[in-house]
Amino acid sequence: MKKIPLLDLKAQFATIREEVLAAVENVFESGAYILGPEVKALEKEVAEYIGVKHAIGVANGTDALVLTLDAMGVGPGDEVITTPFTFFASAETVSQVRGTPVFVDVDPETYNLDIEQLKAKITDKTKVIIPVHIFGQPANMDELRAIAEEKGIYILEDAAQAMGSQFQGQMIGSWGDAATYSFFPTKNLGGYGDGGMVVTNNDELAQKIRILRVHGSSPKYYHSMIGYNSRLDEIQATALRIKLRHLDQWNDARREKATIYNELLKDTPLVTPYEAPDRKHIYHLYIVQAEQRDELMKYLGEHGISTGVYYPVPLHLQEVYKDLGQGEGSMPVSEYLSKRTFALPLYPELSHEDMNYIVDTIKKFYK
Known part of the structure; x- marks a missing residue:
């Protein structure tokens, strides 16, 4: 009997095996294993690919959401609108920073946030909208951005499943105030372990997220905020750089x-x-x-x-x-x-x- 997996990561690895093994060996020999030159290079390449100023590597896609919501100042009393038809992290992260998730039903064709229902859910407590580009299908970023700009609300794109998708010819990840990616192995761009990234054109958000990922410190051992330990490692970065080219x-x-x-x-x-x-x-x-x-x-x-x-x-x-x-x-x-x-x-x-x-x-x- 045939055996057909839902996703065949071994088949993918076979096509880039020599490239990946050589790159990983170089990392081992370098002695730099976390937030080193490979991470910096990946951040630069992803920023160029998406068409944004900043890309910040973190430990996973969930942390990418948490750090960004934290940098946006979400806390007790703040509401964040998102979809109920998604992976748990899209709402869990709102709760982790002590905000309140507000769910809006989805469009029956695209499975993305229903724009008309979203408008009705906005209150003076709404701080962020998290559209999820579910299964790789972009949300309606044009209308979402118009609503957010009118109301003074942040847009945080959950692009965990959408690296490389486009809306009106423009890369997903470049429409909102920030966007987050997951490099979980099953993603279209997946690592050989956990990894994540935040992208943004907002200098202030980027600076805060870079500080938050290393225990709220800048420079090292000098702490201006309560942060996290959320760093991308060099082995994942070097593998992701190879995969990004494909x-x-x-x-x-x-x-x-x-x-x-x-x-x-x-x-x-x-x-x-x-x-x-x-x-x-x-x-x-x-x-x-x-x-x-x-x-x-x-x-x-x-x-x-x-x-x-x-x-x-x-x-x-x-x-x-x-x-x-x-x-x-x-x-x-x-x-x-x-x-x-x-x-x-x-x-x-x-x-x-x-x-x-x-x-x-x-x-x-x-x-």
Whole structure:
């Protein structure tokens, strides 16, 4: 029986093996292992790639959000608007800096924040909006930025799944006051361990985040604020520098395979991903909607095809956020999607033969 993983990191490594091993060996021989020359070089290259002034390497994508919210001054009494249809970190980080997450339901086609509902949720306590470019699909940054500028609210783009995606031809990450990335191994640009980054054009935010990541100190041992220990290491940075050179090519391969899936799945009951005309979706995950989702996933698993649910419980229904009072029925689109969506295997090295096998298996299930 075939075995098709949801994501094949070994296949990716095989294409850059010699390059990565040589670069990592150079780091070992250098004796500089944390926040050294490789991190500085990666920061410069990412800033140039996104088209911003500053990029600051941190320990992971969650820390990137925490440090940025802290630098933006979010604290008790401040509200931060975000989506319930995302990974937990998008809201958890707001709570970690003692702010209050305010959830707004998503658009049923793009799965991004519903702009009209967002407008209704803004209060005089709203300090930040966190749009999540979910699964690599950009949020509507034009309208979001207009709202934020009118109200004097920060925009913090959660671009953990969207390195290389674009809105109106402009890189995601360059639209807000700041943006955060995760380099978790499964991301389109992923390391061989944890890593994250903040990008911004705001000099003051950049300076604060650089101080916050090293225990609030500048210079060393002189502490102007209570900070964190959140530093990117040289081994991750050197590997990420190599991968960044391949990223556009890998993203294009994902887009090509998403187009093939869309065509192959046309005659099935599945709802395939929607891509708005002014956006470049980079398909961090290829998410479909299905009737009898759990039975279909079980059937695919029995035929050697790995799948995954993103996300089974929307954030407003998580145990820890029950006291916010947004219970069942308050976010109908997110609740509907959480019961119907799942990811099919998608990665640059996925063969057409395997894609045909996956779709044929889906068709057999529905027959």
